[in-house]
Amino acid sequence: MSLSKHEPQALKRANVSDAVADAVRAMIVDGRLGDGERLNEVRLAERLGVSRTPVREALGRLAAEGALTSTPSRGYSVRPLTASELQQLYELRPLLDPHALRLAGIPPARTLDRLEKLNRALAATADPLRAIAVDDDWHRALIAHCPNLVLVELIESLMRRTRRYEIALMRERRNAVRATGEHARILAALHDGDLDAACAALKRNMETGGAPIVAWLREREPRVAAERAS
Amino acid sequence: MSLSKHEPQALKRANVSDAVADAVRAMIVDGRLGDGERLNEVRLAERLGVSRTPVREALGRLAAEGALTSTPSRGYSVRPLTASELQQLYELRPLLDPHALRLAGIPPARTLDRLEKLNRALAATADPLRAIAVDDDWHRALIAHCPNLVLVELIESLMRRTRRYEIALMRERRNAVRATGEHARILAALHDGDLDAACAALKRNMETGGAPIVAWLREREPRVAAERAS
DNA sequence: ACGCTGCATACTGTATGCACTTGAAACACC
């Protein structure tokens, strides 16, 4: 791990604690902090060049978000997701995303253009990590016009909670599975003005999306548990 | 520290900050803290007999949960829900609850017994505030066997976020609207082993449930805005 | 009388210090 001991990272945001929260969030999703890893408050504070207080606040908020767990007198650690919990997260998307799309209705032309552009970018992107971000953006754009913002925020939250494992898988297996074909079918239905068909296709897309990641974690889980036991 | 002459909260939990979070949560739902009200850290700390540090941690976590908002240099305040946001919360229940029930399947006999008992208690409860709790319990019990715990937790979170307004309405209008009839229809379908019918009835139940609260807030909203402007 | 400016106060945001708990290594004992 690259640690610049004395000069902290940018920490641009107004509140220091928000900045710390962002920094730790980033560490979690991109794998610098592994599953179940314990966070040392003083080291974190030193590394970021701030005191323990804003660090503790940030960690508390991340715990409230579900990214960390706090065990009494032992501080915070990265909350590991079980394979079954990850599966449950993915199982909600076939329910929520089509509903959001139905509420959003057929997107306007400029959004359809953007969706096609994003899908071409997805096909063209070599970096699998970048592909994950583009895929997320595609789904975000698809439901951008949904009037139920609580639902949109909910879907975003599901995406955030699963992203860490998608990235971890992509780091191991370099071959990204792209859903460009399924996206194209959804777009075709939308162009035809067939909202029902688009929602059905989106549902299928969401049903298949999570399977490889869950399978990967399920296969990997016993190994991790064994490591932890030793 | 001056021993508090008035110590309203037990503060039982192991962590002080958790206890504070619970206390503030309770203050919000039962109306001691009104919409948009600002929280003074020192007064809160004194009243609960602790220092500011755990208070700040608790407030930060409540903000992460969405119960409070933090405005820079002005601290935390109770996050008011707009009528439309409240409506969006209620609009998700007809989607989520039936799905959870379908995943749960027909409940075992002892759960059905419990549901009928709760429904009779709902009909018999005079106190409208107690009735809200019983109704929530009924819906919790209905989906208790749902294997997707993320979904169950999600529904609980929606219940928490709306409860404050249900209680506020019940305080004004003392007449509670009981859904015992709709519950009975759902139970009848479950007794018949007809899961589809039960889910459909539950969907209707959820579609009608939120309307009066949303209407109440929508009617009340301009008045509140005017008060705040003055 | 009205508005503007500067000051005082209150409160938030951050840092630091202290006590207590926990985990583990060293040690004694079996």
Add this chain to the structure above:
DNA sequence: GGTGTTTCAAGTGCATACAGTATGCAGCGT
């Protein structure tokens, strides 16, 4: 050699102290 005990270091949890910022008010000027 293995096991139970003691001691000690590391680290969290809470309290307090300090600094920066917004807000209300008084006084001044017009």
